[in-house]
Amino acid sequence: MFKSPWVRWGVVLGFALGGFFDGVLLHQILQWHHLLSLVPGVLDLRAQVLWDGWFHALMYLIAALGLWGLWRAHRTVEGGWGRQLAGALLLGFGAWHLVDSVLSHWVLGIHRINLQSDNVLFWDLLWFAAFGLLPAGIGWLLLRRQAPGGLRTIGPALAVMLVAGATTGAGAWAMRPPPEQPFTTVVFRPGVTPQDVLAAVAAADARLVWTDGAMGVVVVAAAPHRRWTFYRRGALLVSGAGAAGCLDWSRGAPA
Numbered sequence: 001m002f003k004s005p006w007v008r009w010g011v012v013l014g015f016a017l018g019g020f021f022d023g024v025l026l027h028q029i030l031q032w033h034h035l036l037s038l039v040p041g042v043l044d045l046r047a048q049v050l051w052d053g054w055f056h057a058l059m060y061l062i063a064a065l066g067l068w069g070l071w072r073a074h075r076t077v078e079g080g081w082g083r084q085l086a087g088a089l090l091l092g093f094g095a096w097h098l099v100d101s102v103l104s105h106w107v108l109g110i111h112r113i114n115l116q117s118d119n120v121l122f123w124d125l126l127w128f129a130a131f132g133l134l135p136a137g138i139g140w141l142l143l144r145r146q147a148p149g150g151l152r153t154i155g156p157a158l159a160v161m162l163v164a165g166a167t168t169g170a171g172a173w174a175m176r177p178p179p180e181q182p183f184t185t186v187v188f189r190p191g192v193t194p195q196d197v198l199a200a201v202a203a204a205d206a207r208l209v210w211t212d213g214a215m216g217v218v219v220v221a222a223a224p225h226r227r228w229t230f231y232r233r234g235a236l237l238v239s240g241a242g243a244a245g246c247l248d249w250s251r252g253a254p255a
Helices: 005-029 045-073 081-107 120-144 156-174 194-203 224-233 244-250
Strands: 183-188 207-211 217-221 235-238
Touching: 005 045, 005 081, 005 120, 045 183, 045 217, 045 235, 081 120, 183 194, 194 207, 194 217, 194 224, 224 235
Parallel strands: none
Antiparallel strands: 183 217, 183 235, 207 217
């Protein structure tokens, strides 16, 4: 089963997609937990958001590795490769949630699924079954079935391109701000003072809506075309401003 490159690299890509699903849904949309929510000493919201960013960067690297492997394997003509790829993606997706549940929730204890619930174990077990065991089991069954011909309605190269497009497109869509959303969240790098933050807000002609105690994370009302200017003044992440400026954290002190 795992001798097929479609299976090996499909599992790798599915594993990354499971991590994306976890991070986008639980960390960002529902905000039930962050990667290091239960780690002692990591209480600063800026640090929590930054570690979430590193987590997503790792998932991008794993996804890129899986896509590279699938592209190398696209010339391999195998019976039932479509079923193999679908099964491998589901198996990898479920594997992520199984590994995350056992390692992150119960062994290391760095976070749990729903920290806002009075019964965190219930949500851990529900997620373990619904997004871990179920997709992994379906993927395993698809891989075990050796139906002749499989799903071969499109060529292998086109299949890899479609999977790559769906993966990168989902990541790009996730960076889009919600429609008609006037607010944006800005995470500043360590060392940026409250005075620097206020100056950045003023320079962007924005209005301060909320801030944490250290003013490391702020929510502002800013015009979409002005949000990118925060990167020039020490921002690590700016929601709704695209990803190109995220590397500006490596520059010197804000102007």
